[in-house]
Amino acid sequence: MSHAKRGFAADLRIRLAQNTALLTVIAVFVLFYGFYNANHPRGFTTAVYIQNANEVFALAMVAMAQTLPVLLGGLDLSVGAIMTLVNCLASLVLNGSPVQIALGVLLCMATGAACGLVNGCVVVYGRIQPIIATLATGAVFLGLALFLRPSPGGDVDGDLSWAATNDLFEIAATYGFADDGEAAWFQPIANVPVPLVLLVVVALFVWLPFARSVTGRTVYAIGSGEGAAYMSGLPIDRARLAAFTLGGFFAGLGGLYLALQTSSGNADIPQAGAYTLNSIAAVVIGGTSLLGGVGSAIGSIFGALVLRTISFNFRIFEIDPLLQPLFEGVVLLAAVSLGAIRVLRVKNTLDLFR
Amino acid sequence: MPHLQLVGITKRYGGVTALDDVDFACELGSVHAVLGENGAGKSTLIKTMAGVVRPDAGQILLDGKPVSFATPAQANAAGIVCIFQELSLLPDLSVADNISIAAPPRRFGLIDRHAQRRRAEELLARIRCEDVNPLSRIRDLSLSRRQMVEIAKALGQDPSVLILDEATSALTAADVDNVFDILRLLRDDGIAILTISHRMHEIEAVADRCSVFRNGRHIDSFDQGARSADEIVRMMIGRDIEAHFPAKRERVDTGTALEARGFGWAGRLHDIDLRIGKGEILGLGGLDGQGQKELLLGLFGVLKNTVGEVTVDGEVVRLDSPVAAKGDALGIALIPEDRKTEGLMLPMSIADNLTIASLARLSNGPFIDGAALERAVADGIARMHIKVGSPDDPVATLSGGNQQKVVIAKWLMTEPRIILLNDPTRGIDVGTKQEIYALLRTLAEAGTAILYYSTDYEELIGCCDRVLVMYDGRVIRELTGDDIDEHEIIASSLNADAIADAIADAVADADTTAHGPAATAGDGPARRAGT
Numbered sequence: 001m002s003h004a005k006r007g008f009a010a011d012l013r014i015r016l017a018q019n020t021a022l023l024t025v026i027a028v029f030v031l032f033y034g035f036y037n038a039n040h041p042r043g044f045t046t047a048v049y050i051q052n053a054n055e056v057f058a059l060a061m062v063a064m065a066q067t068l069p070v071l072l073g074g075l076d077l078s079v080g081a082i083m084t085l086v087n088c089l090a091s092l093v094l095n096g097s098p099v100q101i102a103l104g105v106l107l108c109m110a111t112g113a114a115c116g117l118v119n120g121c122v123v124v125y126g127r128i129q130p131i132i133a134t135l136a137t138g139a140v141f142l143g144l145a146l147f148l149r150p151s152p153g154g155d156v157d158g159d160l161s162w163a164a165t166n167d168l169f170e171i172a173a174t175y176g177f178a179d180d181g182e183a184a185w186f187q188p189i190a191n192v193p194v195p196l197v198l199l200v201v202v203a204l205f206v207w208l209p210f211a212r213s214v215t216g217r218t219v220y221a222i223g224s225g226e227g228a229a230y231m232s233g234l235p236i237d238r239a240r241l242a243a244f245t246l247g248g249f250f251a252g253l254g255g256l257y258l259a260l261q262t263s264s265g266n267a268d269i270p271q272a273g274a275y276t277l278n279s280i281a282a283v284v285i286g287g288t289s290l291l292g293g294v295g296s297a298i299g300s301i302f303g304a305l306v307l308r309t310i311s312f313n314f315r316i317f318e319i320d321p322l323l324q325p326l327f328e329g330v331v332l333l334a335a336v337s338l339g340a341i342r343v344l345r346v347k348n349t350l351d352l353f354r
Numbered sequence: 355m356p357h358l359q360l361v362g363i364t365k366r367y368g369g370v371t372a373l374d375d376v377d378f379a380c381e382l383g384s385v386h387a388v389l390g391e392n393g394a395g396k397s398t399l400i401k402t403m404a405g406v407v408r409p410d411a412g413q414i415l416l417d418g419k420p421v422s423f424a425t426p427a428q429a430n431a432a433g434i435v436c437i438f439q440e441l442s443l444l445p446d447l448s449v450a451d452n453i454s455i456a457a458p459p460r461r462f463g464l465i466d467r468h469a470q471r472r473r474a475e476e477l478l479a480r481i482r483c484e485d486v487n488p489l490s491r492i493r494d495l496s497l498s499r500r501q502m503v504e505i506a507k508a509l510g511q512d513p514s515v516l517i518l519d520e521a522t523s524a525l526t527a528a529d530v531d532n533v534f535d536i537l538r539l540l541r542d543d544g545i546a547i548l549t550i551s552h553r554m555h556e557i558e559a560v561a562d563r564c565s566v567f568r569n570g571r572h573i574d575s576f577d578q579g580a581r582s583a584d585e586i587v588r589m590m591i592g593r594d595i596e597a598h599f600p601a602k603r604e605r606v607d608t609g610t611a612l613e614a615r616g617f618g619w620a621g622r623l624h625d626i627d628l629r630i631g632k633g634e635i636l637g638l639g640g641l642d643g644q645g646q647k648e649l650l651l652g653l654f655g656v657l658k659n660t661v662g663e664v665t666v667d668g669e670v671v672r673l674d675s676p677v678a679a680k681g682d683a684l685g686i687a688l689i690p691e692d693r694k695t696e697g698l699m700l701p702m703s704i705a706d707n708l709t710i711a712s713l714a715r716l717s718n719g720p721f722i723d724g725a726a727l728e729r730a731v732a733d734g735i736a737r738m739h740i741k742v743g744s745p746d747d748p749v750a751t752l753s754g755g756n757q758q759k760v761v762i763a764k765w766l767m768t769e770p771r772i773i774l775l776n777d778p779t780r781g782i783d784v785g786t787k788q789e790i791y792a793l794l795r796t797l798a799e800a801g802t803a804i805l806y807y808s809t810d811y812e813e814l815i816g817c818c819d820r821v822l823v824m825y826d827g828r829v830i831r832e833l834t835g836d837d838i839d840e841h842e843i844i845a846s847s848l849n850a851d852a853i854a855d856a857i858a859d860a861v862a863d864a865d866t867t868a869h870g871p872a873a874t875a876g877d878g879p880a881r882r883a884g885t
Binding site for chain 2 (some may be wrong): 010011014015048147209212213214217220221223224225227228229230231232234271288293346347348349
């Protein structure tokens, strides 16, 4: 009995030590977001939660997308472009009869995954470094986006857009279930923002199963030591293809949501670039190592939340827009530095290079 | 009929013939040792069996049927499992993940972490490593424990042929005994075991049959005990060897090169006093992992917040970085333990690696002097007899022994006055070892002070003028002259427990909050005390 207890305590200590980065970014988010709400005139209300959840969803998806190539030890410069391409596509296909809309949603998801698969093929079969492969494919994806939507606009089904960007009550009211959202059992969850639900669904039902599959394990193994992964007889090429494809799928979900949120598509090249760079920042804040092998998409979600919360705070304190990039940079630097605190504890300087 | 048979295997790398028409066979229920110098073809032999390398000609027969492996996974599936010299573990994954990496237990298509953990616990218990927590990351384990995990991982694949390539070179003495017990059990279960080792006494301890390779050819196979160690060594190097170690001469004390007083660090090194005379080879002994490596790193300025005083040539010095340590004022060189990560930049050329620590003296202002560089490279290669095709080849293309020579040549080029060596002969062949012994003696006679940590007791006995035995971060015994023999070293390493307990009790009495040294990664001395 005492042995089992000691075992449990030891296990817990190991788990905590291995998840310090994730716990830290969650704590930072809670702190920042609590501060924001405390200073917001309508803080801690459903309206604020819904608005924020809407603003964060696309970046969270793109950050999840970026996590996969980073775990492999590379970078994907096309995640913003895939998001933009799917966004433009969505602005063309998300309308008509319910069946047409459903097919449109599927088409958007498939397009994101297909773009990721293209990246994967170039990297795996072309033996090209991910960073340069995706720089090229990203430009191609943006070109396609411009071709699909030379000028901003589009036609997105209003009901779907409304339902996806509000709380669960509005979904029930729009599509008429749970007594139009008035049923007593529905009330405890009626005010949960839809994008938050979607985020949890994607994390629980797409990311976690992937991380616990042999393919997902192989992705971590490749980032940790490709030679050893090969010698262990792991399916390396398949895992790389899967990682890029899943990354494309996540980025596509971000673009799909952006179309619902803005009811339009826009082949906005600077925006695509900004999303790509922010996704890298979110991944790093979320505790994923740029060397590969360590981290998770869950951390990246919180990294995206932290990044967005920084901008939310600017709105409250009415900081001069001209100064915002400066502040953003400083806060970002500070947030990333949190991850480097371990350096101060290192007593064997050789460990700094491991 | 032999279980695994190689017929007429030939493998060439460019112009080099690694295996030349080799016939080889091994039987179930037998431990078969493969012996040979570096470049003799042992590694290529086992890589061929393990599906890493495809032979240019010849056939592999398993139970009399021809087989061919395109990948390591196919060889594993056929029951041939290899534990490679380069660890095949993934540092960022947990012990349990690593043990089941190739075929994890699954439930509903996903990895079943509970089953995986139980499996890891069972396999670790089988090799008596219950102290390793399956949740720990490999990165956080000591080298010896990683190697044991590697063995557990191999056993998990139910091999019929188990190949160990230098698998014991990173192990502590107690773990070596464990591994040998396990190998004997596996042999009695009817598994064929192939082992490569450079340690003669280990082969005597465990092998049933030996095969000697030289220059890519299979020279001879015989039952263990049929040939004397000397005969075997002669067969391996193809020439007679004289004395194993160069003769020690009577030393005259010509002053102190380096002295440390009360040296300590972060609960791992305690109150160490040592003095290395000019022209002296001072050995560091004791069980593996008792602070010897940390002491060397500390003297090279790698550790932060060390306490105590270090003097070089009588002057108190600040050791705060390798840059300072190797500078002209101190002239210290450290030949590190792991040549692949700390000794060499593998993708860079032999020439670049040789000169990388001495660029300052090979430059005119900010620019590297090409002619001086070329001369220095040629000198280094000639001095250490490094076998190279071209100095511009990547250093990764050299064999292990030649890589180690590059590391040593690189540091000799800095013209050090004090050389720290961290187990420099690990995993290299007999011929190269002897060259290194001779070199150390020559350097010492020229006045260089040498601090030599080795896990091989024979080297300490053969090479060193004095030996300090370390235990739990302390120097507990100094051996000089005729006292330096295997019995004394082992006895003081092991009896250290009693001494250390006494010290620990005294410390505990003085300070009840003092924490034990055995907390790190289960490599504590308590486990070893019994064996």
